[in-house]
Amino acid sequence: MSTTSRTLSSTPSTALHSAFSCAWCGRTASAVADDGTQRHHCPSCLQSPHVPDPADGGSGDCRGRMSPIAVAVPRTGDWMVIHRCARCDGLTSSPTRADDNQLVLMRLAVRPLAQPPFPLEAFGDL
């Protein structure tokens, strides 16, 4: 289970000019976001292939579908997306980019409150 997801292109020197096609939603996007930072997931569906970091004991070639399962808000910095691999159950976290699909991010953010394990009516103000 690795904790950092690797970028969508493996060689940084070519990444700046390369594009990738999402294996799941078909969207073609640049490997680098508008602000010049590397993408870790598709900006439309926020999914990515699982490339476990060998440094973390990963095989390096799982290629399973990593689906977003949560958003995390670090004390500083931008939102992170938590991904889980559908094939090996590995978990990763990766930073969001400015042009990531905000609707999908918001859906992830509100999902726990939409499906609470107990009635929320008991909580007046937090």
Place this chain on the structure above:
Amino acid sequence: MPRRAKNTRRRARGARRPQRYKDVLHSQGGHRGHAFRCAGCRLEVSVDAPGTTHRNHCPTCLVSLHVDRRVPGDRAADCRARMEALCMSVRPDGEWMIIHRCVSCGELSANRIAGDDNPLALVRLALKPLRDPGIAQRTRLAP
């Protein structure tokens, strides 16, 4: 706090992640005195957790210890550092899962909530993204 009757659906789908079999220590009731001191809030915590086979986080502050490597309950990791509740996730069957992150090595793990977890702590965790000041910008859905 009453819990919603989602159990049947939950059982039917089964856990996606392998879970270690419930061992005799818990089921026989002979080790009810077993407890540990929470690495987060220092409270004494009983290992028996309603609704789960083993307790993997403090019901008061939700802090955990990095002891499992691959399968919840395998106790195979030698890190032993504190794992803090990072955010809340929801399984396809609707069950809330706490995403823990190890403060030492960064490892992530997903853990089911327990029946006696502090509901206020759980809701606070679930609310975290919605309390982010930057959220207004995100909901401005310019094309």
